[in-house]
Structures are given as structure tokens and as C-alpha cells.
Amino acid sequence: MKAGNYSSDVQAVNPRHYFSVIIFLITFQVACFAQISSKDFEIKKLAHGVYAAIHKPGGRAICNAGIVDLGNETLVFDPFISPYAAQELKRVIIEMGLGPVKYVVNSHYHDDHIRGNQVFKGASVYSTLVTRDLIEKTEREEFKNNNQNLPAVIAKSDSALAAVPANDTSQKIQLEFWNSYYKTILESQKILQTVLPDKIVTLRETIKGSKQSVELIDMGMGHTVSDLIVYIPKRKIIFTGDLLFINNHTWIADASLDSLKKCLIKMKALNPSILVPGHGPVGNRNDIDVLLTYLENINQLAEAQIKKGLKPEEIKEIPMPAAYQHWLLGRFYLPNVKFQMKQLVSQKSKTEK
Numbered sequence: 541m542k543a544g545n546y547s548s549d550v551q552a553v554n555p556r557h558y559f560s561v562i563i564f565l566i567t568f569q570v571a572c573f574a575q576i577s578s579k580d581f582e583i584k585k586l587a588h589g590v591y592a593a594i595h596k597p598g599g600r601a602i603c604n605a606g607i608v609d610l611g612n613e614t615l616v617f618d619p620f621i622s623p624y625a626a627q628e629l630k631r632v633i634i635e636m637g638l639g640p641v642k643y644v645v646n647s648h649y650h651d652d653h654i655r656g657n658q659v660f661k662g663a664s665v666y667s668t669l670v671t672r673d674l675i676e677k678t679e680r681e682e683f684k685n686n687n688q689n690l691p692a693v694i695a696k697s698d699s700a701l702a703a704v705p706a707n708d709t710s711q712k713i714q715l716e717f718w719n720s721y722y723k724t725i726l727e728s729q730k731i732l733q734t735v736l737p738d739k740i741v742t743l744r745e746t747i748k749g750s751k752q753s754v755e756l757i758d759m760g761m762g763h764t765v766s767d768l769i770v771y772i773p774k775r776k777i778i779f780t781g782d783l784l785f786i787n788n789h790t791w792i793a794d795a796s797l798d799s800l801k802k803c804l805i806k807m808k809a810l811n812p813s814i815l816v817p818g819h820g821p822v823g824n825r826n827d828i829d830v831l832l833t834y835l836e837n838i839n840q841l842a843e844a845q846i847k848k849g850l851k852p853e854e855i856k857e858i859p860m861p862a863a864y865q866h867w868l869l870g871r872f873y874l875p876n877v878k879f880q881m882k883q884l885v886s887q888k889s890k891t892e893k
């Protein structure tokens with residue numbers, strides 16, 4: 541059937557009837573959006589068949605996920621920290637009328653990006669080999685630690701939150717994030733099962749669908765020792781995992797500042813129009829530059845502390861530049877500076893040998 545076949549039908553429609561059809565379609569779409577909302581995340585349409593599921597404050601997603609309609613099958617990128625939030629994602633995918641989830645991608649081993657794997661039974665789970673091995677090792681330890689320590693951590697977090705002055709909204713938002721993070725983990729411990737990736741990505745792999753194809757790119761060491769991104773060349777969209785944070789402090793201590801910088805430059809070279817960060821709102825190429833500037837700031841501060849003759853363990857506080865004060869995950873700022881100090885000192889001692 542050719543598209544031209546529809547033209548005579550459209551002309552035959554009475555204008556009043558046509559208007560009612562439009563009203564019906566608008567109402568239907570509004571009803572659909574109402575249905576597909578979730579308290580854990582917000583669905584953002586990025587292009588035809590490409591969606592971001594952005595963590596909502598107080599929700600159980602914690603990281604951002606991606607949904608790609610490949611045609612008859614669906615791909616999910618980074619299925620959240622909580623299997624409950626991943627179940628919500630599964631429900632939303634069904635309500636959007638998309639095909640079954642056949643592909644799940646884990647960008648890196650951190651718990652907030654992988655714990656929804658168990659919900660997508662029958663799907664192939666993709667990661668790098670390093671990530672697979674790290675999930676196997678760290679999840680076992682994390683599970684034990686969480687059961688032992690979380691109740692006390694939550695009690696402390698509850699009292700810290702209760703003690704925040706009512707007018708200190710910025711501090712309140714930071715503490716509320718962590719409070720909800722800890723409670724989400726504790727809640728999910730009851731049903732948590734570690735599902736390891738079963739498809740190993742080396743360098744670059746294409747998943748071809750009838751509607752569109754995606755590329756899985758092994759970026760090497762970046763935010764962790766191994767990071768994987770999903771790139772949709774036709775749409776110029778990248779799901780970055782934690783290689784990019786927007787309006788959030790990044791975390792460099794599981795890899796290095798230089799490796800993260802290298803990956804950001806590599807992503808920029810792909811010339812993307814839309815980037816979905818691991819944390820924060822959907823962004824664009826400029827957000828890569830913002831994070832590069834942040835990393836430069838961390839590096840300069842670390843150098844300045846070393847010049848003053850200070851050791852990382854002696855530093856209790858560092859004033860945060862105004863540009864970053866409203867960013868979430870503010871508690872990462874000082875450890876980032878201290879980690880970079882250690883890196884610089886060890887680099888210097890290596891070159892002196």
C-alpha cells in the first residue's frame with residue numbers, strides 16, 4: 541500500500557468530523573501520558589522510538605534509563621537500582637505498546653545501573669567482560685554490607701534530615717536524595733537477585749532492529765575501569781551511563797579524572813545532538829564542556845592544595861565554587877579533590893623514579 545492511497549479518504553472527510561477526530565486523538569494521547577507516568581521516573585520522548593526514563597526526586601530509579609524501540613523488540617539501557625522501579629519501567633513499556641524487552645544493557649558495574657536486570661527475564665544482558673566480573677564480585681559484598689549497615693545509616697540520615705533548618709532548601713534536597721537512596725536499597729534487598737550479563741561486548745557491537753539500530757561502544761576506562769555507551773547514529777543520541785552527569789557532581793574515584801576526560805572528548809567527537817546522562821536531566825554537547833570545566837576545576841584545586849604542602853587527609857573542607865553549589869551529589873566534591881591530589885602525587889613520584 542502506498543502513502544498516496546490515503547489522500548482521497550482525507551478529502552472525503554467532513555471538516556466537522558475531522559475536528560472531532562483531532563479532539564479524540566488529543567484526549568487519547570493525554571490519557572496515554574497520564575497512564576505511562578510513574579512516581580519513580582519521568583518518560584521523555586527524544587526521537588521516534590527513543591525515550592529516556594529520568595529519575596524523579598524521591599523515586600526508586602536513582603539513575604536514568606533508556607528505552608529504544610527497535611521494531612518488534614525493545615532495548616533497555618541501565619535498568620535502575622531497584623527491581624521495583626524496573627517493574628514500573630516494564631509496565632510503562634507495555635503500556636506504550638512497545639515490543640518485549642529482548643536486550644538490556646549495563647553501562648558499568650555500579651548498583652544503581654544494574655539491579656533491575658532481574659525483571660527482564662528472557663532478555664540478553666549486555667556489558668563488557670570487566671563490568672560483568674565486577675558485578676559478580678561487588679554485588680555479593682554490597683548485599684552483605686547493606687543488610688548489616690543500612691538500618692543504622694538510615695537512622696542517621698533520618699535525624700540529619702530532621703535537623704536541617706526549614707529555610708535551608710539546598711541542604712534539604714541533598715539529604716533527601718541520600719535518604720531516599722538508602723531506603724530504596726533496603727526495600728529492594730528483600731527481592732534482590734543478581735542477574736549477571738550474558739553477552740559480552742568488545743570494542744563495538746551493533747544491534748539491528750527492523751525500525752532502527754543501536755551501537756554499543758566499549759569506551760574503556762572512564763567513570764569506572766570499564767564503561768559502555770549506547771549510540772544511535774541515525775538520531776545522534778547517546779545514552780552515556782555515568783560518563784556524563786548533568787547538574788550533579790560526578791564521581792572520579794573508581795577510575796581517574798584523566799580517563800573520564802578522555803571519554804568525554806571521545807563522546808563529543810561522535811557529534812551527538814542529545815545526551816542522556818547517568819544522573820540529571822537530558823542534555824546536549826554543551827553539557828560535556830560543562831563537565832570538562834568541572835574536572836579542570838577539581839584538578840587545579842588539587843594542584844593548589846599540594847602546592848600549599850597539604851595532604852588529602854588534612855583537608856576537612858574546601859569552599860565549592862558558586863557554579864556547582866546547586867548541583868546534586870555535593871558530597872562528592874571534596875572526595876573528588878582529595879582523590880585527584882593522591883593521583884597527582886603518585887604520578888609525580890612515578891616520574892621522579
Ligand SMILES: [Zn+2]
Binds near residue numbers: 648650763782818
Ligand atoms: Zn556510576
